Amino acid sequence: MTTIARTLGIQKILDWKSTRVERVPQPYWNPYAAGVGLGLVLLASFVIMGRGLGATGAFSSVIAAGVEQVAPDHARSSEYYTRYLGDSTNPLKDWLVFEIMGVVVGGFLSGTLAGRVKKSTERGPRISVRGRMIYAFCGGLTMGFGAKLARGCTSGQALTGGALMSVGSWVFILAVFASAYCVAYFVRKEWT
Amino acid sequence: MNAPFFEFGLFGEGTSLIVAFIVGIGFGFFLERAGFGSARKLAAQFYLTDLTVFKVMFTAVVTALLGLFWLSWIGFLDLSRVNLLPSYPLPQAVGGLIFGIGFVSGGYCPGTACVAASTGKLDGFVHILGMTTGILLFGEIFPYLSRFYDSTALGEVTLADAIGIPSNVMVFLIVVLAVLGFVAAERIEDWSAKKLAGER
Numbered sequence: 001m002t003t004i005a006r007t008l009g010i011q012k013i014l015d016w017k018s019t020r021v022e023r024v025p026q027p028y029w030n031p032y033a034a035g036v037g038l039g040l041v042l043l044a045s046f047v048i049m050g051r052g053l054g055a056t057g058a059f060s061s062v063i064a065a066g067v068e069q070v071a072p073d074h075a076r077s078s079e080y081y082t083r084y085l086g087d088s089t090n091p092l093k094d095w096l097v098f099e100i101m102g103v104v105v106g107g108f109l110s111g112t113l114a115g116r117v118k119k120s121t122e123r124g125p126r127i128s129v130r131g132r133m134i135y136a137f138c139g140g141l142t143m144g145f146g147a148k149l150a151r152g153c154t155s156g157q158a159l160t161g162g163a164l165m166s167v168g169s170w171v172f173i174l175a176v177f178a179s180a181y182c183v184a185y186f187v188r189k190e191w192t
Numbered sequence: 193m194n195a196p197f198f199e200f201g202l203f204g205e206g207t208s209l210i211v212a213f214i215v216g217i218g219f220g221f222f223l224e225r226a227g228f229g230s231a232r233k234l235a236a237q238f239y240l241t242d243l244t245v246f247k248v249m250f251t252a253v254v255t256a257l258l259g260l261f262w263l264s265w266i267g268f269l270d271l272s273r274v275n276l277l278p279s280y281p282l283p284q285a286v287g288g289l290i291f292g293i294g295f296v297s298g299g300y301c302p303g304t305a306c307v308a309a310s311t312g313k314l315d316g317f318v319h320i321l322g323m324t325t326g327i328l329l330f331g332e333i334f335p336y337l338s339r340f341y342d343s344t345a346l347g348e349v350t351l352a353d354a355i356g357i358p359s360n361v362m363v364f365l366i367v368v369l370a371v372l373g374f375v376a377a378e379r380i381e382d383w384s385a386k387k388l389a390g391e392r
Contacts (some may be wrong), residue, residue: 028233031244032374034226035251041218042252043259048211051275052256053219055302056327060321063327080334098209100306102216107307108218110224119312122231136231136315137234137299140305140322141329143291147302148330149341150287150297151277154279154301155219157284161277165350165362168279175288180296181293184238187297191235 001105026114042159051095052160056147058100060084065091135190150175195263199273220307229307231299231315238296241384243377250370261363282344298322 004090018155028034045052064084068091075081085091111117123132147153150172152161158176194200194203198208226248249386255341295301302321308316330337346354352362371385 010377028227028244029225031226031247032251034222035248036255037222037225038219038248039255039259041215042221042256043263044218045215046256046274047195047263047269048197048261049208050199052274053215053303055306056323059302059324059327060331063324063331066262067328067331078334079338080332082333084305093209095208095212098212099216099219100303102218103220103223103303103306104216104310105213106217106220106222107224107229108220108264108310110221111229111307111311114225116224116229117311118384119314121314122308124232132315133318135297136299136318137322137325139294139296140300140319140324141294141326142296142322143294143301143319144323144326145330146287146290146292146294146326147323148198148287148327149337150284150291151280153291153303154249154295155303157277159252162249164274164345165257165262165352165359165366166277166278166279167346167349167351167354168281168284171279171281172284172288172291175285176292176295177291177357179292180238181292183293183296184235188239190297190299191232192239 020036021086025116025118038159039163041107042163046163049095050154053099054096054152054156054160055100055103056144056156057084058094058096059144060148061091061094061097066192124189132190135187195269196273199270219303220310223304223307225302228304228314229311231308231313231319234301234304235296235299239384240380241388243381246377247256247374250266250373254367254370257363276348276350279346280342280344280348281346283341286340294326340375 029037030185047091061084064075064081067081068085075085084094121129121132123129127135144152150157151168152172154176157169157172162173194202197203198211203211227244228248233242234245237245244248260269260271260274264271298305298319300316300339302323305323306317309320336339350359350362352359355362
């Protein structure tokens, strides 16, 4: 079979098919190359829109819209939710909501092209899937709260505000790294 | 001087949402390319075995920083029309400390959790669920937090303003610091690799 394929010159096609079946994930990009790519996307956003990237804000809009559906009076009387509800228009017709939908598509696109889309759970060798999920939920909860208090996350504050040299953003970056390094020891079983 | 295009009215709100979607695709694509769909890779930053988070983040910041600087210098971009978020150092420091705890235990940040979920990582989904709960919790107790949330209001202030040096000197300093950081990051990774090899 292999000989026939080679003589016919279709060995490459067969190989390609078999690698597709096995889905060998490609290596990640060089971090500096990926960083320049990310930086150019951020720069393009500044040049086209006059604003940077974000992530948490999109979730805030979705939650405000959800709360408005469940408890309209509660949502409209809250100083916090009204910031995201705006006037009478649909709160989901928001720049960051559309941007984060793009992030999901872009991530899936890159993952598919590199053979990295796979149903799995990221964890270290010493923790169960269940344990990891508990950490993921609690970590996510803590992070969501912290991001709201800081008025943004790694996208809206660290990248965007970092590039604009905003004082608060640089304070946020230093605080995030300082705290994560201090806490890393206590959750080492999760990753190492 | 004709950028930012949206600020100069080159297109309307409807088009801006399409721009948002396309910018998002680029953002998600490069996050995934860097390996940020993997919590283990992200968390490795805090165990000094893989400093990709630092390298990618600061390369992106420096790229955008220099781009903004040069585009405004040649008169193409009006920096005063680029939206600068106001600074509230105290709540932002506390928020950052809380965020850091969530980062190392949850394994993702909000944007990377979306990339993880879209590439099939179930923990990414759960992280997003947790994050949504955290934001809701914040929304519900906001009345008790609003005074702290609005404390130490400095307005729109840059590092250059705060230190009292010209903007271009600050840009130069950040670039120098980043390059020194990259050199240090490479050395730390080598050191970690040797240490791990020694343990085996």
